[in-house]
Amino acid sequence: MLVIKDLAVKFPSRFGDVTAIEDVDMTIAPGEIHGLVGESGAGKSTVGAAVIGLLPTPGYVAGGELTLGDTDLRALSREEAHRLRGDRISMIFQDPQTSLNPLMTVEDQLVETIQAHSDVGYEAAHKRAVDLLEEIGIENASARIKSYPHQFSGGMRQRVVIALALCTDPEVIIADEPTTALDVAVQSQVLELIRRLADTRGIAFMLITHDIGVIAQVADRVTVMRHGKVMESGETRQVLGAPEHPYTRALMAAVPPLDRRIERFAIPEPEAGGAGAGEAAERWLLEGVGGAATGLRVLDLSVQFAGTRTSLFKKPEPFTALHDISFEVRPGSIMGVVGESGSGKSTLAKVLTGLVSPASGQMHLGDAPLPGAKQRGRGHPSRQLIQMVFQDPYSSLNSRHRIGAILAEPLWLYGLVQEAGARRELAAQMLDLVGLPADAIDKYPHQFSGGQRQRIAVARALLARPRFLICDEPTSALDVSIQAEILNLLKDLQANFGLTILFITHNLTVVRQMADDMIVLRRGRIEEAGSTEAVFEAPQAEYTQKLLSLTPVMPREWQIAG
Amino acid sequence: MIAFLKRSEGLWLFVRSPAAIVAAVVAVLIIFGAAFAPLLSPVNPYDLSSFSLFDGLIPPLWQEGGNAKFLLGTDDQGRDMISSILYGARLSLIIGLAAMVIATVLGVGLGLAAGYYGGRFDAFVMRIADVQLALPAILTALLIDGIARGVLPADMQGDLRIAVLTIAIALSLWVNFARTARASTFVQMNKEYVQAAIMMGQRPARVMFVHILPNILGPLLVIMTVDLASAILLEATLSFLGIGLPPDSPSLGTLIQIGMQFLFSGEWWILWIPTLFLVALVVSINILGDFLRDVFNPRLR
Amino acid sequence: EPFKWASATDPQTMDPHAVSSAPVLSFLNNIYEGLVRRGKDMSIEPSLATSWVPLEGENGWRFTLREGVTFQDGSAFNAEDVMFSYERASSEASDVRSWFAPVTEVRVVDDYTIEFVTSAPNPLFPDSIANFMILDKGWAEANDAALPARDAENFATMNVNGTGPFMVSSRDPGVKTVLTPFGGWWDEATHNVTEATFTPIGNAATGLAALLSGEIDFISPIPLQDVAQVEGRDGFKVLEGEETRVIMFGFGHEHDKLLYSSDVTDKNPFADPKVRLAAAQALDMASIDRVLFRGKIEAASQLVPAGISGYSEANADRPAYDPEAAKALLAEAGYPDGFSFGLKCTNDRYINDEALCRAAASMFAAVGLNAELSTGPVRDYWPQLREDDFDMYLLGWSPGTFDMEHPVRFLLHTQDDEKKLGSWNFGNYSNPRVDELLPLVQQEIDPAQRQAYLDEIVQITQDDVAYIPLYTQPLIWAAKENIDLTQRADDFFMLRWVTVN
Amino acid sequence: MVYFILKRLVQSVFVMLAVAFLAFALFRFVGDPVSQMTGVETSVQDQEKLREELGLNDPFAVQFYRFTTDMLRGDFGFSYRTRQPVAQMISARIPATLELGFVALLISLIVGIPAGVYTALRPRGVTSQTILMVTLVGVSIPTFVIGIMLIFYFGVKLGWLPTFGRGGTVNVAGWETSFLTVEGWRSLILPALTLGVYQLTLTMRLVRAEMMEVMRSDYIRFATARGVPMGRLYFRHALSNTLVPVITIIGLQFGGVIAFSIVTESVFQWPGLGLLFLESIRFVDIPVMGVYLVVIALFFVIVNMVVDLLYVAIDPRLRVRDAT
Ligand SMILES: Nc1ncnc2c1ncn2[C@@H]1O[C@H](COP(=O)(O)OP(=O)(O)OP(=O)(O)O)[C@@H](O)[C@H]1O
Numbered sequence A: 001m002l003v004i005k006d007l008a009v010k011f012p013s014r015f016g017d018v019t020a021i022e023d024v025d026m027t028i029a030p031g032e033i034h035g036l037v038g039e040s041g042a043g044k045s046t047v048g049a050a051v052i053g054l055l056p057t058p059g060y061v062a063g064g065e066l067t068l069g070d071t072d073l074r075a076l077s078r079e080e081a082h083r084l085r086g087d088r089i090s091m092i093f094q095d096p097q098t099s100l101n102p103l104m105t106v107e108d109q110l111v112e113t114i115q116a117h118s119d120v121g122y123e124a125a126h127k128r129a130v131d132l133l134e135e136i137g138i139e140n141a142s143a144r145i146k147s148y149p150h151q152f153s154g155g156m157r158q159r160v161v162i163a164l165a166l167c168t169d170p171e172v173i174i175a176d177e178p179t180t181a182l183d184v185a186v187q188s189q190v191l192e193l194i195r196r197l198a199d200t201r202g203i204a205f206m207l208i209t210h211d212i213g214v215i216a217q218v219a220d221r222v223t224v225m226r227h228g229k230v231m232e233s234g235e236t237r238q239v240l241g242a243p244e245h246p247y248t249r250a251l252m253a254a255v256p257p258l259d260r261r262i263e264r265f266a267i268p269e270p271e272a273g274g275a276g277a278g279e280a281a282e283r284w285l286l287e288g289v290g291g292a293a294t295g296l297r298v299l300d301l302s303v304q305f306a307g308t309r310t311s312l313f314k315k316p317e318p319f320t321a322l323h324d325i326s327f328e329v330r331p332g333s334i335m336g337v338v339g340e341s342g343s344g345k346s347t348l349a350k351v352l353t354g355l356v357s358p359a360s361g362q363m364h365l366g367d368a369p370l371p372g373a374k375q376r377g378r379g380h381p382s383r384q385l386i387q388m389v390f391q392d393p394y395s396s397l398n399s400r401h402r403i404g405a406i407l408a409e410p411l412w413l414y415g416l417v418q419e420a421g422a423r424r425e426l427a428a429q430m431l432d433l434v435g436l437p438a439d440a441i442d443k444y445p446h447q448f449s450g451g452q453r454q455r456i457a458v459a460r461a462l463l464a465r466p467r468f469l470i471c472d473e474p475t476s477a478l479d480v481s482i483q484a485e486i487l488n489l490l491k492d493l494q495a496n497f498g499l500t501i502l503f504i505t506h507n508l509t510v511v512r513q514m515a516d517d518m519i520v521l522r523r524g525r526i527e528e529a530g531s532t533e534a535v536f537e538a539p540q541a542e543y544t545q546k547l548l549s550l551t552p553v554m555p556r557e558w559q560i561a562g
Numbered sequence B: 001m002i003a004f005l006k007r008s009e010g011l012w013l014f015v016r017s018p019a020a021i022v023a024a025v026v027a028v029l030i031i032f033g034a035a036f037a038p039l040l041s042p043v044n045p046y047d048l049s050s051f052s053l054f055d056g057l058i059p060p061l062w063q064e065g066g067n068a069k070f071l072l073g074t075d076d077q078g079r080d081m082i083s084s085i086l087y088g089a090r091l092s093l094i095i096g097l098a099a100m101v102i103a104t105v106l107g108v109g110l111g112l113a114a115g116y117y118g119g120r121f122d123a124f125v126m127r128i129a130d131v132q133l134a135l136p137a138i139l140t141a142l143l144i145d146g147i148a149r150g151v152l153p154a155d156m157q158g159d160l161r162i163a164v165l166t167i168a169i170a171l172s173l174w175v176n177f178a179r180t181a182r183a184s185t186f187v188q189m190n191k192e193y194v195q196a197a198i199m200m201g202q203r204p205a206r207v208m209f210v211h212i213l214p215n216i217l218g219p220l221l222v223i224m225t226v227d228l229a230s231a232i233l234l235e236a237t238l239s240f241l242g243i244g245l246p247p248d249s250p251s252l253g254t255l256i257q258i259g260m261q262f263l264f265s266g267e268w269w270i271l272w273i274p275t276l277f278l279v280a281l282v283v284s285i286n287i288l289g290d291f292l293r294d295v296f297n298p299r300l301r
Numbered sequence C: 001e002p003f004k005w006a007s008a009t010d011p012q013t014m015d016p017h018a019v020s021s022a023p024v025l026s027f028l029n030n031i032y033e034g035l036v037r038r039g040k041d042m043s044i045e046p047s048l049a050t051s052w053v054p055l056e057g058e059n060g061w062r063f064t065l066r067e068g069v070t071f072q073d074g075s076a077f078n079a080e081d082v083m084f085s086y087e088r089a090s091s092e093a094s095d096v097r098s099w100f101a102p103v104t105e106v107r108v109v110d111d112y113t114i115e116f117v118t119s120a121p122n123p124l125f126p127d128s129i130a131n132f133m134i135l136d137k138g139w140a141e142a143n144d145a146a147l148p149a150r151d152a153e154n155f156a157t158m159n160v161n162g163t164g165p166f167m168v169s170s171r172d173p174g175v176k177t178v179l180t181p182f183g184g185w186w187d188e189a190t191h192n193v194t195e196a197t198f199t200p201i202g203n204a205a206t207g208l209a210a211l212l213s214g215e216i217d218f219i220s221p222i223p224l225q226d227v228a229q230v231e232g233r234d235g236f237k238v239l240e241g242e243e244t245r246v247i248m249f250g251f252g253h254e255h256d257k258l259l260y261s262s263d264v265t266d267k268n269p270f271a272d273p274k275v276r277l278a279a280a281q282a283l284d285m286a287s288i289d290r291v292l293f294r295g296k297i298e299a300a301s302q303l304v305p306a307g308i309s310g311y312s313e314a315n316a317d318r319p320a321y322d323p324e325a326a327k328a329l330l331a332e333a334g335y336p337d338g339f340s341f342g343l344k345c346t347n348d349r350y351i352n353d354e355a356l357c358r359a360a361a362s363m364f365a366a367v368g369l370n371a372e373l374s375t376g377p378v379r380d381y382w383p384q385l386r387e388d389d390f391d392m393y394l395l396g397w398s399p400g401t402f403d404m405e406h407p408v409r410f411l412l413h414t415q416d417d418e419k420k421l422g423s424w425n426f427g428n429y430s431n432p433r434v435d436e437l438l439p440l441v442q443q444e445i446d447p448a449q450r451q452a453y454l455d456e457i458v459q460i461t462q463d464d465v466a467y468i469p470l471y472t473q474p475l476i477w478a479a480k481e482n483i484d485l486t487q488r489a490d491d492f493f494m495l496r497w498v499t500v501n
Numbered sequence D: 001m002v003y004f005i006l007k008r009l010v011q012s013v014f015v016m017l018a019v020a021f022l023a024f025a026l027f028r029f030v031g032d033p034v035s036q037m038t039g040v041e042t043s044v045q046d047q048e049k050l051r052e053e054l055g056l057n058d059p060f061a062v063q064f065y066r067f068t069t070d071m072l073r074g075d076f077g078f079s080y081r082t083r084q085p086v087a088q089m090i091s092a093r094i095p096a097t098l099e100l101g102f103v104a105l106l107i108s109l110i111v112g113i114p115a116g117v118y119t120a121l122r123p124r125g126v127t128s129q130t131i132l133m134v135t136l137v138g139v140s141i142p143t144f145v146i147g148i149m150l151i152f153y154f155g156v157k158l159g160w161l162p163t164f165g166r167g168g169t170v171n172v173a174g175w176e177t178s179f180l181t182v183e184g185w186r187s188l189i190l191p192a193l194t195l196g197v198y199q200l201t202l203t204m205r206l207v208r209a210e211m212m213e214v215m216r217s218d219y220i221r222f223a224t225a226r227g228v229p230m231g232r233l234y235f236r237h238a239l240s241n242t243l244v245p246v247i248t249i250i251g252l253q254f255g256g257v258i259a260f261s262i263v264t265e266s267v268f269q270w271p272g273l274g275l276l277f278l279e280s281i282r283f284v285d286i287p288v289m290g291v292y293l294v295v296i297a298l299f300f301v302i303v304n305m306v307v308d309l310l311y312v313a314i315d316p317r318l319r320v321r322d323a324t
């Protein structure tokens, strides 16, 4: 039984100690999965790290109690604490790609861990390792155990990570976002495994995540955090089904439902400024659009990448990222593109924007043919007409440029506004339009939150007066609440300016909310295409059905209508 | 705004780091002294008529035989040590800085372009870098010295000595910049802001220099300080090998090389004072480089 | 006793005719011998020749060879070997050919008599071949070394077979050479060395450290400034002497304008003897001696030091240090504000050469002669001087024959390529009377008359300030206290005079 | 794998050719070999004749062609200075330089790696700060000054160690080694220290930086979280992951070792390639200088190949990919 009482953690900084978490209470019983949710920066990881005693320097536990069974975790010496780690408490990290030592075989790492905590010989340790791998679902474990981490797929690696955390039979496992980096398919397997282990072995799990769907699926109890404090805590059914705290309620409202379409998302706390302002920018945009929307047609498009060369004499096998795909985006509509990781979604965006050359096939923007990257000169009109909003708001803005410069760039580049003062003026209005304060213009990107940055990215795209906007997973790096804001903004833009949008995502629930039509990609081929409602209501392809069934959903009755 | 914040962030770290403060004070003092050498030093050691052999080998003031006219004593030519050192530091810094700037421009330019274009061009630049690496700094300097000696008329060699040395040192340093710039550019190329710029149809030069360059300055700045220190040392070593500056317009390295003759003859000040000065300069530049590394890599703090 | 010594450079070859450089000749003199050799005082004494007399009826000398001499490989020495060695040393591939320029014919009279015929009377010929070393004909021919190696190695580059007191027992070029006494040497060995190891040590400080740490017994030379340090230590001593080398400044007499001046570009002020004298008077030899040479040098008045045959006692004064007079002279010559010019110096040839030039430049500047100093390694130096690329330059000259005639021939006579006269007179100083006197000096047998001729030459060239002789280069050797050795004025180190106590 | 090695080979050939070209082209401008080869009294005509004989008057391209083809045939020509075959001179000096460089590198690794690990693990400790400061001062003093100081302290003042040369060497199958005699080892200590100090500092700082970086990686955090013993954590997990960048830099530093061995060898009269090279410069011994450069480039190329192979040995991700 892990008991956390009044826990407070502080980080000394140059402005004095920053309190990361405060007054955190939590109890996790054996065999229980205790979910910990909250937006980014809420202090979820800090709780986990404090329990296992691995707070990042210079953080320290400033107060409260931490007890595991009879042991007072705070009273342990450095050595004792280290001995306890693995033995009684273990931890699983988010990214299976980086959690394993790439230079050691899985066996080395397992055996080493087992031997560190129990006095067994190699043979016994090895046997235990193989058994464990088998138990958590790695086929042919006695052979695969000799492999290096890079020889496993992501899902298998996360299983190995779990095996490592399990191999010493701990009482508590802290899982910090164990599935965030994984596909829905793999995610559901891992979650199942965790559930099973909790049930069969009686291990207590602290499951940290920001995905409420995940919590809904497996957690027994849940704690909601915000700004380092516990907002609400209790049985999952209780907290999510009948939230009492307004924050929890707002959070629930922002979760897009999978099974129906809602017009707008409820937003926990509307941002200052809000939409509706920036009329001048709106007018300027409408001037440029000047009426009819533009569609896009793609015919038999293929994309190949050069494979890695392994022989001097053989030409490397090219890797085909897109196989003869054809589809059409109706003018003024939103087209959703879904598919698991590596299915070719970003590649499609890159071909359309001219970053990657197609191997074959044709593209038409409106009625005009759209040449591939190599034939598309820097001055080609499509460079302006097609704009893109990228996935990662942290890297899509040049962190060394001011917002003003970032926004003015398309105006200058496409010669839309000649005069510098006017460009700045327009940029300020555009900020207003996407709901940011005007003083943002002289700041740098790092001074904004992810959601704000994504708004800036949208503003930059709009300032080119595009007719066709590509959004490549624009919200996957964001919390649900912020995701909701961005999605609302995009919907508004589409409605107001007749923008045509290609919306790429791996999240089915988001697509359902956004897209008029959709295609499902898998390994570079279109598995299914059609209107969104049709696909969701009656999926034809087996793959689509599987995706739909694996997506974690909340029971319908928990959802608050938007 | 961000510059201000960054600066204040740096400033905050700086105030907490006594080593960096001391280093900065020492470096600033030396650089100041070097920059204003003509105003600060009692005599101009390059002006032959300003000193006389008659005053040769006078020890520093505090030692027996010292002379108030020559605070730190004189060398075997009767040159005032203070003046020689200030002027010498000036030359050393000029050579070091110039070499560093040339190496930076060359290395960063090539590295950026290699990272940006990749493929054949990248391979080509890297092979050239390999060739350069296969010829260590001292060899490069000897080679350049050799060409200059052969190609330039004898009377120009004295004047061009500084240029020759600078180029030689710069050539042996650029690879560092090129490799770092290239590696950083590769990282940046995958960042979405670069893709956005390319997608918008911006000119490659603009993408490289306006977008990418500011983002890779951090590690480059660290290399610049470290290389400034090694350039100054390299110049000293080249002087030792006899291909540095002539003794009548000495750099710190030349002064040390001259001083080596007096290592055991009792005139310790001719060697040790410039050596101490050089060590102080190089150490403080290196400490500042370390400090910058910390500032730019908050993860290592 | 084992003996270890070091010097700055390794002899580049073991072939006595391949390279005419001091390190090679000095080293090989311990292994090979010539017809004559120099004693401790540089005088000529019999070696492989027991006596020599001028030929009668023609110009030249007859040498009577020593009998019973064997080479180190056991073969006997006779006139054929001398003849062979002469042919070898005067061949085109030889670097010492010039010694035999006056020789027109060599005749083997019998096994132990040989005659050298010269084109003109040549009283100094025996002196001039003291370093002409004799090889065994049979050995050289059998080993394909009948000619000196020039651009490839041959057997004699690495192997030796002389008649001298020592033989090479192992050689690692540039690293170490071990010599052992030759048991069959004809002369009586006065040394007690059982094995001598030579190591080149290029860095002066390292060499000094090696001596002080006791790893070597003797080193030559050591830097002047370290003399006090060595002398001050127990168990070490310094041998100070004077080389015969006189260090001087030379002028571009025949240049019609200065090459490196920033103010006087249309004429050559150094063509005026007043200006040259002013330059000489500007130099404070006392300070140079005290500071740069730690009181170890002797100021020079002429191109050879006192004690060398032909030295002009009558002209033993050099211009006094007098900056005021120098300024006055410059004003008189039309340069009241002085002028600038280029001064060329070596930096690795003579002791403290660079420091000397810097000090001189500073002294010149004090009277208004603004020297643009350029110093460089000797590898670039001679070609520059040959191409007349200087206004004033530094030169050191050691009379190979230990006679005043030598510098007159090379440095004072007008350049004459055909007769190979004035070949090192880079500035082409030219005085008809000097040119006239040289043959007289060369052929005069009467010592008094010969000296009179030489006095006249010295007088003329001093008046003309043809060169500014500065000082005689000092010789500084250092050894452990228990080593007895002889320092000869040509800086040659003879193992046969070493005793380890 | 084979492809990888072949590709490196092709690149190496390019590097070698470029160096050969540079070596040759540049040294054509250094001094005048003829005036060095001949004595003071050789006439201008004789010199001209010799120049003709040596082919120094031939066109540039002809000379370069001769240079490379001769070299490929293993004919490295004769030294202008000693008239010995260059191949023989160079090969006689290689053992000295390689042994010196090897020991220096060894010192830098044996001391530098633990020191780097230590200072990374206790970044704020007094000992760490002292180590960092002392080594920093160490690399800021010119090598030649350090060398002479060591000689005077340990050689002259204390009389513990030889001041110059290699001491006793033993010839093993044509390789003169210092490793088999006490005297040889004693002679090695000071020069190797002098040469090693610089590399040591670099190695230490590099290991430190990499180690600090690695210590923050997820897999180290994970290994800590599952209680892997500290010793194993630092040395097995962390250190081995710093090796790839460290080896790269050490490979690159090889150039530095060779370059600085010129200085060290001249200070210690160490009969290696560097000393030979300096002498050759002094005498404008072009054939020796040219071959020296090419040999150094060859070492460099070989070291880099070895480094590449080491990567593969260290990092399983670089081994032949199996289908996953
Ligand atoms: N190393 C650190 N130094 C200073 N402050 C820190 C550090 N790590 C975390 N914090 C503070 O602790 C707070 C909580 O961070 P934590 O990583 O626990 O959030 P989280 O809920 O896990 O967020 P995410 O979902 O992004 O992982 C942050 O707002 C931050 O201010």
Ligand SMILES: Nc1ncnc2c1ncn2[C@@H]1O[C@H](COP(=O)(O)OP(=O)(O)OP(=O)(O)O)[C@@H](O)[C@H]1O
Residues within 6 Å of the ligand: A305, A306, A319, A321, A339, A340, A341, A342, A343, A344, A345, A346, A347, A348, A506
């Ligand atoms: N430059 C490239 N060179 C070689 N292969 C590439 C390149 N870019 C993408 N690929 C391959 O093409 C396939 C499709 O990649 P893409 O980035 O389009 O996937 P995605 O659907 O966007 O995945 P994610 O959801 O992870 O972003 C992947 O298997 C990827 O490995």
Ligand SMILES: [Mg+2]
Residues within 6 Å of the ligand: A044, A045, A046, A176
């Ligand atoms: Mg977290």
Ligand SMILES: [Mg+2]
Residues within 6 Å of the ligand: A345, A346, A347
């Ligand atoms: Mg993608």
